[in-house]
Amino acid sequence: MDIKVLGPGCRNCRRLADHVDQALASAGIDATVEKVEDIERLVSYGVTSTPALMVDGELVMAGRVPAPSQIVELLRGRA
Amino acid sequence: VHVLTVPRPVVRAWAPVLAAAAIWVVLYRGILPFWDWVVYDALGLEAGTRLGGAVHFFFYDVSKLLLLLGAAVFVVSVLRSFLSVERTRALLGGRRTALGTVLAALLGASTPFCSCSAVPVFIGFVSAGVPLGTTFTFLVASPMVGPVAVAMLYGLFGLPIAALYVATGLVLAVVAGTLIGRMRLERFVEPFVYETTLRQGIDPSRGLTWADRFTIGRDEVVDIVQRIWPYLLVGIGLGAAIHGWVPEDFFARAAGPDNPFAVPLAVLLGIPLYTNAVGVVPLIGALHAKGLALGTLLAFMLSVVALSLPELILLRRVLRLRLIVTFVVVLAVAIVATGLLFNALFGAATLTP
Numbered sequence: 001m002d003i004k005v006l007g008p009g010c011r012n013c014r015r016l017a018d019h020v021d022q023a024l025a026s027a028g029i030d031a032t033v034e035k036v037e038d039i040e041r042l043v044s045y046g047v048t049s050t051p052a053l054m055v056d057g058e059l060v061m062a063g064r065v066p067a068p069s070q071i072v073e074l075l076r077g078r079a
Numbered sequence: 080v081h082v083l084t085v086p087r088p089v090v091r092a093w094a095p096v097l098a099a100a101a102i103w104v105v106l107y108r109g110i111l112p113f114w115d116w117v118v119y120d121a122l123g124l125e126a127g128t129r130l131g132g133a134v135h136f137f138f139y140d141v142s143k144l145l146l147l148l149g150a151a152v153f154v155v156s157v158l159r160s161f162l163s164v165e166r167t168r169a170l171l172g173g174r175r176t177a178l179g180t181v182l183a184a185l186l187g188a189s190t191p192f193c194s195c196s197a198v199p200v201f202i203g204f205v206s207a208g209v210p211l212g213t214t215f216t217f218l219v220a221s222p223m224v225g226p227v228a229v230a231m232l233y234g235l236f237g238l239p240i241a242a243l244y245v246a247t248g249l250v251l252a253v254v255a256g257t258l259i260g261r262m263r264l265e266r267f268v269e270p271f272v273y274e275t276t277l278r279q280g281i282d283p284s285r286g287l288t289w290a291d292r293f294t295i296g297r298d299e300v301v302d303i304v305q306r307i308w309p310y311l312l313v314g315i316g317l318g319a320a321i322h323g324w325v326p327e328d329f330f331a332r333a334a335g336p337d338n339p340f341a342v343p344l345a346v347l348l349g350i351p352l353y354t355n356a357v358g359v360v361p362l363i364g365a366l367h368a369k370g371l372a373l374g375t376l377l378a379f380m381l382s383v384v385a386l387s388l389p390e391l392i393l394l395r396r397v398l399r400l401r402l403i404v405t406f407v408v409v410l411a412v413a414i415v416a417t418g419l420l421f422n423a424l425f426g427a428a429t430l431t432p
Contacts, residue, residue, distance in 0.1 A: 008198060008393070011306075039198050039396055043275050048203030049164045049283050050196040063163060063283030064295055 001031035001075065007051035009037045015065045016051040023071035031075075092289040107146050114139040133323040140315050140361070144234045148307070148357070149300050151230035155189075156299040160292040162189055163284035164200055171209045171217070177257070183213045184252040187220030188245075198393050205268065206275040212260020219410065220252035223385045227303065228356035235364050244377070247417060251381065255410045267402035310358035321365035330370040341375045342418035346411050349382025359383050373425050378418030386410060 005020055007013030017035055024031055036042060036054075045054060049063030053071075055078055066074070114135055118124050124131035167186045171179055197218055204214040224245050233241040287295075363376045391403055398406075 008196065010196070039202070040271060040275075042199055043202045043206075046281075048168070048196070048199045049281075050199055052281070059281045061283075062281040065298065067294070067298075 001029065001078075002056050003031050003033045003075075004036050004045075004054040005033065005051060006036045006042050006045060006047050006054060008039060008042070009035075010050070012065050013037075013051040016053065019065060019068045019071055020053070022068040023075065026068060027072045027075065029072075029075055089289055092293055096293055103146065103150060107143070110139060110142045110146070114142070129323040133319040136322060137315055137319045140235070140318075141311060144231060144311060144315070144357075144361075145304065145308075147230045147234040148227060148311075149304065151226040151233075152300050152303050153296040155226035156296040157292050159189060160287060160295050161284055162186070163282050164196075164203065165282040166284055167217070168204055168207050168209060171204070171213055172207050179210070180213050180216050180253050180256050180260070183209075183216040183256065184220040184249045187217040187252060188224035188249065197390055198396055201394070201397055202272050202275055205272050210260055211265055211268065212256040212258070214256075215259045215406065216252045216256025219255050219385055220249060222387070222390075223252065223381065224248040225356070227307070228360070228380075228384060231356050231360035235360055247377070248381070248385075251385075251410075251413050251417060255406075255413050258409050258413075259406060262405065264402050264405060267399040267405075269397050269399065272397050307357040311361075314358040314361035318361035318365035321362070322368060325365075325369050327368075328370040330366065339419065341372065342378050342422065343415050345375050345379035345418065346382040346414050349379050350386045350407070350411070351388055352383050356380070356384055372422045374418040374421030374423075377421055378414050381414045381417065382411070385414070 003020060003024075005013065005017045007016065013035070017033070020033055023029075024033070036045075042050070042052075045052075046059060047062060051065065052062035053060050053074070055075065060074055060078070118131060118135040118138065119126050122134070124134060126132070126135075170186065171183055201214060201218065204217065205211065209217075229241050229245060232244050359380050363380060367373060367376055386407060391407065394403055394406075
């Protein structure tokens with residue numbers, strides 16, 4: 001699974017990245033996590049509400065920081 | 080008989096919120112007698128003295144403002160979860176009218192986005208065909224008229240001042256955006272912004288349950304309180320110290336309503352000062368009591384909240400320096416004019432809650 005955490009590097013983006021790490025650890029999901037901070041790339045993915053989450057090339061969440069348990073559900077739904 | 084049935088998940092989501100609201104009311108009514116008792120009875124400080132007054136002011140105001148901030152941030156975050164940058168953009172796209180700019184100010188005050196996403200929001204708006212001036216109106220209104228600023232003003236100065244501030248902020252945002260729109264500065268936007276084609280994104284306001292929205296509200300309250308409590312303590316602490324120990328009319332001669340240079344100076348001071356309304360509002364009350372004019376203080380607060388150096392540096396990625404400078408000058412001049420107007424109108428007025 002390929003996960004991208006999208007956001008310009010602000011506080012909420014770091015929180016989202018933390019929550020993703022916690023979610024992966026607690027659910028035992030194997031994934032590569034990449035942080036994308038470059039604005040032009042963000043916009044090219046269709047993101048204007050940050051932070052956002054992309055899984056296997058598809059945008060799944062934007063504009064908030066879900067709890068780790070909600071991220072697990074999100075990822076399980078796609079596995 | 081028709082019986083109104085509410086779905087179970089809705090009940091389960093609302094029950095803790097209503098319980099919390101009830102506890103909130105009890106606390107809000109209880110803090111004044113509580114701190115009266117602690118400071119004057121348990122600690123035995125005299126009510127009329129400097130120390131007694133300052134200690135009471137500090138504890139009572141900190142707890143009152145924390146309660147007000149918590150409630151304001153929660154309510155606004157839950158309401159905001161129904162709006163999104165995507166929805167707002169769709170509402171504003173292609174509106175080249177004054178109405179579009181007014182709408183942008185109102186939406187800017189209510190659409191959720193953190194200042195660090197100013198740049199993606201800017202690109203999203205401009206590439207979706209929202210006029211440049213309207214986009215600036217949105218970006219100005221958003222930090223200036225937030226729940227934190229309004230809750231602080233309400234808590235310390237009461238409803239009329241808070242309402243006056245909101246109206247002033249919205250008008251300023253509309254005026255600054257309209258002026259920038261008239262100047263035809265589109266060529267100073269980095270070209271890649273116009274070359275961006277927007278892919279369909281995700282609208283964060285859709286597909287949320289009440290429980291999700293309340294969780295967003297709760298998380299936001301926790302996050303904001305964690306972030307601002309040092310500012311609150313320092314702001315109220317300094318305010319209490321100024322109240323107690325700076326002589327009356329200390330500023331009246333140097334920076335009273337008659338000194339025209341006080342306002343521009345306050346605005347200049349406010350640009351590099353990057354704090355939020357939480358740190359500034361308590362100081363405003365204290366400084367006003369010592370003779371600083373209302374308009375000067377309003378200009379200072381607007382400048383601190385609306386013109387922030389870090390955000391300007393971020394905007395450099397999409398705007399040429401000339402446009403950034405124009406934006407700062409237009410907004411600063413508008414704020415100075417507002418300050419001077421308020422000094423002329425309410426020069427002798429006093430702020431009392």
